[in-house]
Amino acid sequence: MSIVTVQLGQCGNQIGQELFDVITSDTNEAQRYKLSAQGKAYGVCSQERFFHDELTGELSARAVLIDMEPKVITQTMATAAKSGRWKYGDRSFFCQKQGSGNNWANGFCVHGPRHEEAVGDLVRREVERCDRLAGILTLMSVAGGTGSGVGTYITQCLRDTYPHSLILNQLTWPYGTGEVIVQNYNSILTLSHLYQCSDAILVHENDTVHRICAQLMNIKHISFSDVNKVIAHQLGSVLQPAHTQSTCSQYSRNPIGELMATLVCHPEYRLLGLCSIPQMPSSSLAYSTFTWPGLLKHLRQMLISSTKMEEGKQAHLTHTILSDAQHKKLCIDWQVQATAVGQRTADKCSGFNTSMANLLILRGKDVSSADARGFLDPALYSPWLPAEGAFSTWRSAIPFNRYEKSATLVSNSQSLLKPLDHMVGKAWNMFASRAYVHQYTKFGISEEDFLDSFTCLEQVLSSYRHL
Amino acid sequence: MEEGVVNEILQGPLRDVFDSTQLITDVSGSGNNWAVGHKVYGSVYRERITERVRKAMEYCDCLQCFFLIHSMGGGTGSGLGSCVLSLLEEEFPEISRIVTAVYPSAEDDVITSPYNSVLAMRELTERADCVLPVENQSLVDIVNKIRHMASTTKPGSVIKKDGTLISGQGGVTKSEKPFDAMNNIMANLLLNLTSSARFEGSLNMDLNEITMNLVPFPRLHYLVSSLTPLYTLADVNIPTRRLDQMFTDAFSKDHQLIRADPKHSLYLACALMVRGNVQVSDLRRNIERLRPSLPFVSWNQEGWKTGLCSVPPVGHSHSLLALANNTCVKPTFIDLKDRFMKLYKKKAHLHHYLHVEGMEQGYFTEAISSLSSLIEEYSQLDATKRLLIPDASRLSIAT
DSSP states (O other), rough: OOOEEEEEHHHHHHHHHHHHHHHHHHHHHHHHHHHHHHHHHHHHHHHHEEEEETTOOEEESEEEEEEEHHHHHHHHHHHHHHHHHHOOOTTEEEEEESTTOOHHHHIIIIIHHHHHHHHHHHHHHHHOOOEEEEEEOOOOOOSSSSIIIIIIHHHHHHHOTTSSSOOEEEEOOTTTSSSEEEEEEHHHHHHHHHHHHHEEEEEEHHHHHIIIIIISSOOOOHHHHHHHHHHHHHHHHHHHHOOOOOOOOOOOHHHHHHHHHOOOOOOOEEEEEEEEEEOGGGGGGGGGGHHHHHHHHEEEEEEHHTTTTSSSSSOOOOOOOOOOOHHHTTTTTTSSSOOOOOTTTGGGGGGGOOEEEEEEEEEETGGGGGGGGGGOOOGBBTTTTTTHHEEEEEEEEBBBBBBBBBEEEEEEEEGHHHHHHHHHHHHHHHTTTTTTHHHTTTTTOHHHHHHHHEEEEEEEHHHHHHH | OOOOHHHHHHGGGGGSSSSSGGGGSSOOOOOOHHIIIIIHHHHHHHHHHHHHHHHHHHTSSSEEEEEEEESSSSSSSIIIIHHHHHHHHHOOTSEEEEEEEEESSSSOOOOOOOOOHHOOOOOOOOHEEEEEEEEEEEEHHHHHHHHHHHOOOOOOOOOOEEHHHOOOOOSSSOOOTTTTHHHHHHHHHHHHHHHHHHHHBOOOOHHHHHHHHHHTTTTTBBEEEEESSSSESSOOOOOHHHHHHHHHTTGGGGGBBBSSOOOOOOOEEEEEEEEOOOOOOHHHHHHHGGGGGBBBBBGGGGOOOEEESSOOTOOOSSEEEEEEEEETHHHHHHHHHHHHHHHHTTTEEEEHHTSSOOOOOOHHHHHHHHHHHHHHHHHHHTTTTSSOOOOOOOEEEEE
């Protein structure tokens, strides 16, 4: 089953190109892996999922590139073609001459409807080329005008055109200290609209990824290309073939469907966060070894304390030692322990991250020996879901992107509560003084629309807070 | 409205760049009189100008904005210029109008420049989308600084010959004329402004993004600009420190293109356009470093817009253009108002204006009241500078 990727705006296009790069290089590595039959099956599955064979024998990505100005698309397509291993379809792009000016209203009310048909055609062509559609993945940022505005409109159109297909929106949230001044307005308008029509929203934050680049990967002068590579690595680790629980011997043919079934079981809770370990400079890869227990312990730690990267020292977290012998097995020597269910409310302010559902994806050597039972602790989850139903594991014996062992956790939890709250707070402050609102009203977004968006997101925040 | 300047351009090396159909000239000039420029020439040439503009527009696939470049103190630039502005607003309302206006300094050789400036300002406040004011005195100061730097013979501080803001390298004219150095600075301003639209980069910033991000309220669209570095040293020893120095300089009052001190006034918004081999981490590091010392308005504490263009300007390895919507333009306007009132109270030179057909005293009173209310709006924002405004209370959801 195939995934069609829709890349929107500068951010979406740049990330998309890195994603396909990671996928092709990982697949090429896999096909040279010693378990050659399995490696070959991996390669075939991945290729079918993301590419189709052109008549010339080249791999052409199942992707549509959309931007309102031509520079980024030209650059992206050229970089892809230069790699020699894959390219974008020659006509699979849509661009105009003038951008959206960082204006969500311009993207949503003007550019979106104007170009709806042309974009719809391009997506339809890609979808028709798939034997079976696993789902549509959209890549966009929320701070700009095209990615956020046009992206939201296009997602709505895709929802109308393909009502039975799954739509996964990957969003990149901007740096907290501002890349665009009206980024908070654009973000809240995007999120509130997407909440109605998307199936799941997978979030990456520039701040977090930047810290990963700086502290874990030791990059001195971080460029957007480095940031995009990390995001592509994390996305690739989720989307590349894996054995899900229902198909133990074959690679899953419905990755997006299974992802959604595990993680998004309630329409009010659609925000997904990602963390992936290990992340390190490629030069150190050959000299590092990891063990599954170590990796899984780390990851569980990160989940509970809601950090998205490994840190040597943990922030203060209140902890109660569980006297129950059964729970003692799950104690971690870092002194943060899962609290008993009854004491959950007292720990709300202590930073314990409650999850709705979690998906663990393990790739690499000896993956079948990895013990993920630590994630089945009911204390990690909200009380109205049984832990067995809220957690699943996918495994693949093929190492991903040259990491001998890697573990990725996709979680629907309170980890995005704080950044979202921040974003809504700042937007509300700006709205209170009505700054910049005239720029939006001149394109058709009224103050009522703003208020609706705020209400929707306050509702989401409230739901997550009471998890 | 007089032929000398245009003829000179046509005889110079740029003669092939301009088409004769794009030029409109008259004979006698406007006599430093806004009313003559706006009323007389405005009505005579209105149709011809509209037609020529429309024709030029037809060559464009997609028109993003209009640039209006003129001075405020003269007659044609300010008078006919503001007439053209209102024409563009009427005929093509959806296309943004960005104005680069040269404001007269206190020691200006045109006596009626305060009248012309204030009359034109009213049009700019109401009809332009964004104005970049530039003052001659600041340009003179910057030119002097560069020349001073070039003439000192300190070792290790030799300036690269074509690496200054005023060098005009890459330009075609060889002989230097009086205002050339100052005009070069303004040319560089416009080049850097449009660089992201012309060249590729990792974070593009178009012209319509500038108006979107820097204009929070429709009338407060006056942006203070600064260009750094002014010159490149010939020895390339400490790259990172030079980069950081470039950022620090952008906020110092010596580098602004109007006489203003942004650090001591309130920032409403700020945009940084970087060209050259600068990465996002350098940009972020410098923003973090400079943020505490810059007072931002309470509802826009992180009010930064950033753009990265990969292609550096000629002669430099990187450069920075900082555009700020800052209340430090207020003193400039207050100054202008004072100079206007000095003449207006005595009704000096007023008859030259009132003799022109269609011109009434009402224009003066309306113009000065528009300027006063603009100053008042900036003052109100300034008043909030030291106050700690609490966050607005959020919507509460019934659980």
